[in-house]
Amino acid sequence: MDTITTDADGDFTVARATREDVPDIVDLLRDDEIGAGREGVDLAPYLAAFDEVDVDPQQLLAIVRGEGGAAAGTLQLTFVPGLSRGGAKRLIVEGVRVQSSTRGSGLGAALMEWAQEQGRSRGATLVQLTSDKRRADAHRFYERLGYVATHEGFKLDL
């Protein structure tokens, strides 16, 4: 468990999520204008997905909590070895959410810095993420942190 200090009142802790954290993580995924219409009410598929994430050594699902224990954020890290770019290991970041009442406190930036440190500590030389083109605020946020939107992010339902 790591401590994240921000401009908000009190410190936050970021920890590897456990099965008991799943309901709070689903609430965070739903606390979002795009995610709201995409997430379900039944927890069973989320718990099944959690079990797959949890046994995979290349996945790190994290949850952030405030001092009182309230859920404040989440993200999922995936470490991907690969041959391209000179055999570079990539850190892929997905499912970044910061609880709406906490936005603007610097928690998001501190959480991304924590994620990048996880990447560096495991030998990743590149971090990448995709963000829905409708999320203009998120794009400004990532650009402030130094991210560059060099790529188009394509998706296809299977």
Next chain:
Amino acid sequence: MDTITTDADGDFTVARATREDVPDIVDLLRDDEIGAGREGVDLAPYLAAFDEVDVDPQQLLAIVRGEGGAAAGTLQLTFVPGLSRGGAKRLIVEGVRVQSSTRGSGLGAALMEWAQEQGRSRGATLVQLTSDKRRADAHRFYERLGYVATHEGFKLDL
């Protein structure tokens, strides 16, 4: 090993890459206007990266060969379980290359269809990839296959 039939002369086979395929895969990564300046000559880091890919059950590095055995294409598949989108499993595609002399034969489309079938067979409901914004031809290719550039692809060197 699967057979891919295209409009080009003869069939192609797509197979899980072995260590012996690494030099050909690196040549394919280098046979590219953007990749050319990014890939090295020393094979050692690529072999080390291959070993990490090969032991990871969520990775599938593939190589395509023509009937005479010549390397014709490569891509890397990563299967990522996750909580968002109702606990959806994603297939991430990286490092797609088709040998320049074979482009336009339908091999790329057949290879992507093969990749999508790998995803479906392992329960993925979404396939995603990022493509450098300078690759206008590649974007038209993915759009023809039904991919939609809904996301910005951000990257940051660590």
